[in-house]
Amino acid sequence: MKKTYYLFNPGTLQRKDNTIKFTPIEEDGNGLEHEGQPRYLPVENIAEFYVFGALNANSALYNFLGQNDIAVHFFDYYENYTGSFMPRDGLLSGKMILAQTSAYQSKKRRLELARKFVEGAAFNMTKNLRYYNSRGKDLEGVIEKIEQYAAMLPNAEAVDEMMGLEGNIRQTYYEGFELIINDFSMGGRSKQPPKNEVNALISFGNMMCYSQCLRAIHQTQLNPTISYLHTPGDRRYSLSLDISEIFKPILVDRVIFKLLNKKELQEKHFETRLNRCLLNPSGKKIFVQAFEERLNETIQHRSLKRKVSYRHLIKLECYKLSKHLLGMEEYKPFKMYW
Template identity: 40%
Template sequence: MGKTKYIFTSGKLSRKDFSLCYRDVDNNINYFPIEEVREIYILNEVSINTKLLDFLGRYSIFIHFFNYYGNYSGTFCPKEEYLSGRLLVQQLEKYKIDRIRIAKSIVKGIALNIIEVLYHYHRHNKPVKEYIDNIRKIVFNELDKVEQIKRILYIEGFVWKEFYSALRIVLPEDFYLKERVKRPPDNPINALISFGNTMLYTKTVSAIYQTHLNPTISYLHEPAERRFSLALDISEVFKPIIVFRTILDLVNNNRISKINHFDKNMNYAVLNEEGKKIFIAEFENRLNKVIEHKRLKRKVTYQTLLKYDCYKLIKDIMEGVEFIPYNDKNKE
């Protein structure tokens, strides 16, 4: 299995024999053997051609494109190798008859992982117990009673709102979260959240494409045009333990700062190149962190767990084994 390659500078990416050749604007050249590459993230203006795309497609390598501001532009997906008409039919059928149950399971998974993140700060005497209790109350007392997707989405929104409120207690003043603003982010903390969420979304898109699932048929989020809504379903559960732990670690340990790592000309609402590099390095470290999985009885990374949740969903769709998303407290 290759590694993720990140390109931060402007330049040209092309094929050279059985390697990738990257030439930056200063004419510096780097070669990457194709077998060492799993996926590519382009975070600046880079020229490519169809010869390169054909080459990457043959090796099932994705390219995720971002603009300078850290906004996600799109993904080049290789030709699907894991098509399954039988699973597609069953995935649609499950959406029609069992969407509510699966959506509830996803929201419960989100809540449990948020609680696990907040409990760390509760144990360190931060006054976040009220928010933990509020999340527990609505999820364990109200969620099972609702039977409409709008009400489930309302509960999901409430859970995230309580989490954001708790973050105001555990983050320093420069990263105070007054409210969640997405398009575009309006301050450093919103910039970090948006960038991290998009990074996780693209990782999840790649994971789904390595299974037989159709990425456009989702259960919590509405299936929609121009996005892989199932990637939103799967990634949502992992946001607290991957994206937000990355942010909290970087900010609270002064490894990323408002003055040094954000673009002053953009009202500090855009990570600069150094800031992106720091964030991505920690994000990759967390994705590749190894845990002992209780059910699998072996060591796995969080990157693997993303795909494993996809397979658990397939088991639900095809065999009726209830889909229960990954729980970081129980490590299963």
């Protein structure tokens, strides 16, 4: 099975025959930088790279990565997703682009898809809340409020109105974080920059989820720039934002609750500077490991009658959306059933 590699150290990534060679840059006890021990990675075992440090690479490497269908996702020092190198779009289909565009240009069809993304997200948020409500957290009021907003979704007559309801649902959902998380307080949602530890985790995790959705879209015939809930824009893969709404409660939030409540992440794993809170390198590694474990967990799929990983569920979501756009079957967002 192919693996995802996370590069936290700055260094050099290069092709070495038919393998990938990564040479990290490390600091000694005096703060002087030097080249660390190179690591050789068989190309057939690599799914993608996540790069969190400065990376030296050349066109020969990227040509090699493209030939082997290996993506590279880049994050800046502040943990913001900055972009991806994606292999050539070998699966893109003119028929699919026309179908996506047609659905976007139809007010009725776009609104229908936007509503389904929000319905799926709201259901999965509520499922998280019910899980913790059954374990002694008093979340009935939060759940009831979200259900009231969700009941209004079928009456929304414009995507902007749908986005407003989605914002209300998510704001209410985040109120529940104060009751679920034991030793940290979220306060209000702060993004750019995140003001505290919980907000830092949400921002970092959401970017990780967004990247996973982008990769899954790229493995289908869907075009990632044509979206329905989020408005398509220049230089952004907005369909990833649509699909990630469904999976953030499942992949990101459950990981956050686990890491904080089990004290796997503590204050020492964060750093605060210039009114901004970030995970430090050791904190990032802990979160990334837990996130990767979550992606590789499996569930018994009701329709397929077999076990599938959470990572594969994202790709299945893309296939369902593709079939809907091509008129083959109605799209139904993934909803947790356990």
